[in-house]
Amino acid sequence: MTDTKDPLVVFTPSGKRGRFPAGTPVLTAARQLGVDLDSVCGGRGICSKCQVTPGYGEFSKHGVTVHEDALSEWNAVEERYDQKRGLKPGRRLGCQATVQRDVVIDVPPESQVHRQVVRKAATARVIEMDPATRLYFVEVDEPDMHEPTGDLERLARALKREWEIPEIRADLTLLSKLQPTLRKGKWQVTVALHKSHRDAVASVIEIWPGLHEGGLYGLAIDLGSTTVAAHLTDLDTGEVKASSGIMNPQIRFGEDLMSRVSYAMMNPGGDVEMTAAVREAIDTLAQEIAREAEIDAALIVEVVLVCNPVMHHLLLGIDPVELGQAPFALATSESVSLMARELGLEAINTRARAYILPCIAGHVGADAAAVALSEEPGKSDDLALIIDVGTNAEILLGDKTSVLACSSPTGPAFEGAQISSGQRAAPGAIEAIRIDPETKEPRFRVIGCDLWSDEEGFAEATASTGITGICGSGIIEAVAELRMAGLMDESGLIGSAAQTGTSRCVAEGRTHSYLVFDASDTGGPRITVTQGDIRAIQLAKSALYAGARLLMDERGVDRVDRVVLAGAFGAHISPLHAMVLGMIPDAPLDKVTSAGNAAGTGARIALCNIAARAEIERTVRQIHKVETAIEPKFQEHFVAANAIPHKTAPFPELAKIAPLPNPSFNTKGEDPAGGGRRRRRRG
Structure with a gap:
């Protein structure tokens, strides 16, 4: 697997990659890389659990071009299975298809053992009912x-x-x-x-x-670059009958938005592929959510969608190429009203209507407009900073006098991607962690279990899911905890065992990793936080902070009155850890709150109240957009924010409740394990 001439295999959405000899079954490659690909039949092509979707074309994000012969041709087993039970177009059986050349392979949600928990549940909200x-x-x-x-x-x-x-x-x-x-x-x-x-x-x-008493329903859909969340809503009462979500299948074309724009640029017809993939996913989601709520899908008569500009264009079947280059022109920034079937929604009422909220600007989309509708910064007496954290973060800053907006390319690290032991949020993933500052020992909690790892019954409670990796909220807390425990310095360097006094700091080349959990002796995973992981988080959080600071500069302020964390991430991480990491500007912790899935809430408001549509269409025209891509100070703020929590900002509110130790692990030529001698100074 070390021969550089061997084909490169990249799995999405995990991002795990490796080189394998030609002829290696895809399932074998997945298992060796620790990719979450199901199989219960021992590779005989019977269970169909290991279905995968290869991607073809130019993948600049992964630095690979995938040719049509990247996998072996269909064999008799796949042919027989397709005839008897059917395979979706483009799907292969991972146990039968073998690697021939460089390839990018998507593992769909139904093929994952530990399926994604889409953490975008509906937030309780009083809405004045006046549906369209x-x-x-x-x-x-x-x-x-x-x-x-x-x-x-x-x-x-x-x-x-x-x-x-x-x-x-x-x-x-x-x-x-x-x-x-x-x-x-x-x-x-x-x-x-x-x-x-x-x-x-x-x-x-x-x-x-006669009198129809079966009710009417609508779907509020938050189409994110990583996940698609839907809320089935009663159009009479506003009650959310069911919430469900799936991974955005476009991940196989690129984890972040610019990667997808690049895919469309490099591959003729690539935009059409991505449009078809996301429309099919939404239609499937509509079927599943109706089934879950036990209602007739024909009673779903309206759909409201919110999404970022790239998702907006791909959903509508518009090539997003113009959004990948200045001046980032949208085909339209107005709201869009159309028949739902024009978006490929066949599972619901054939005459159902769809409404897409307006976009604010080329990089600030309908999802940001939905957040503005939900959180109403323009009606706030105090200055509110609202951050919808995701692969592409949208940031709003405002009060009654004015509202500013920008987007910041944080990347997929907050979702657990690009992290060595990272995974999507699924049962068995570490979602919270604490490190004792005295003993340097960790304890953690995994999705699917309310117990901490040092509590009685934890092993039994997690026996079915296992401990499989670390998701976005877990890696955020892990990095912040390393800083608070003195195991990592301001620059993000993890100290050696000798420097920190714990054997959990393990040398890896010229850097160190922190060992969170090790079950390798029983065939389980070895979960660490590596220097590369910290760098990925630093880049993501620096982009987030720099975007917020840019808006504060534009407004002429050094502090905000309150901070609102929106999105799935905002609901699953403590304000303290976000502050320690330096993701957000300093503020009193009691003024840092979570709004849950504010974009989804805004979509529900627009679904349930027709006047809200006219209101948000007026509001977006009054929001002032700041373009981070062309602001020179963005890079200045970004560099200063690389330190944890920050190189120059004092963070006085954080210091009141969590004074941080100030070690320095930059050896400046010492042996990385801490045993070398300093260079003799010339004198």
Whole structure:
């Protein structure tokens, strides 16, 4: 596996890679790299658990070009399985396909043993209900030979008489069922009408004989670059009936947004591939969430979507190439209203409507607009800094006087990618960690278990999931804890065993790693925090902090009154660890709060209240966008923020509650294990 001539295999979404001799089964490569790929049949092509999707074309992010012959041709086992049970287009069986040349291989969620926990649950919120799509019960005049009018015209007359609906329209699929429905209901029917905030004419979405009491539902979807989260919402009560999420399948084309733009640039038709992948994922998610809530998917009559600009363009089938270069022009920044089926949503009502919130600017999208709708910084008396943390972070700073916005390319490290023992949030992943500053010993908690690792019953409680790796919130806390325990200095260097007094600091070449958990003697994982991991987190947090500071500079302030952490990350990390790391500017800890999935909440507000759509369309025009890519001070702030928590900012509020030790592990020529002698100074 060390021969550089061997083919390179890159697995997504984990990012794990290695070189393997030609002819190595994909499943074997996955197991040797510790990739989470399921298989229960011993590689005989029976269970289908090891399905994978190879990617072809130019992957600049991974530095590899994948040719059509990167994997072996279909064999008889795959052919037989496809005939009997069916394989999705593009899928291969990992136990049968063998590596022939460099290849990028995506492991879909259903093929993962420890499936992703999409931590974007709906946040409880009081919303004034006035949805765009509502039910109306009417009694329609029967046809009369002496007054020759059509059934649709008499339905319109009834709606105007009983509900003051001025005008309606209906498409051909609705017209074809209108007459039998009216007669079955004995001229009493319930109609679902969609009223746009821009158009006085209402559209008939559905019609039922008599009184329909089955309810109406909508989907609020937060389409992120890493995950897609959906909330199935009752359009009468606003109640969230079910929340669900899946990984964004576009990860196989690139973990971050610019990688996907690059893929579209380098591969003709690459944008079409990514559009098809995400539309299929959303349609599948809609089916699954309806099944989970035990409702008829045909009762889902409206969809509201929020997403960043690159996702926005790829969802709409627009090539995102212009977003990859200055001046980062959007095809449209306005809200978009269209038929849901135009976005490939076939599982829900065939006449369902879709609404996409407006984008703020080329790198600040509809998801940031949704956060603004949810958190309302423009209505705040105090100066609020709102950070929606993700692969591409959106940042808002404002109060009643003005609101500023920017985006910051944090990358996928916060999601557990690019981390040596990193993984997505799934049962068995370390999500929280504490290091005793005296003994330097760790204790941790994993997803799926409420116990800490030093509590009685932990081993039994985690026997089924195991301890598999460390996810985004876990690595954030681990780095902050290393700093607080004096095992890592301000620059991010981990000390040696001799310098720190603990054998958990292990030499790895010229640097050191901290050993969190080791089950290698029983065939389990060895989980460490490496110097490379810390560097990845430093880069991510520096970009986040620099974006926030840039907005503060624009506003002319050195402090903010409060900080709101939004997104899945914000709900799963303590303000203390975020502050120690220097992800956010210094503030009193009681003024640092979590808003949960604020983008998803904003989508639900727009779904449940038609006036909110007009409001956010007005609001985004008043938000001032700051472009980090062309601001010289961004790089200055970024470099200073590489230190933990910061090179020059004093962080007085943090010092009150968590004074940090100040070791220095820069050996300046010493042996990395701490045993070398200093160079003799010339004198």
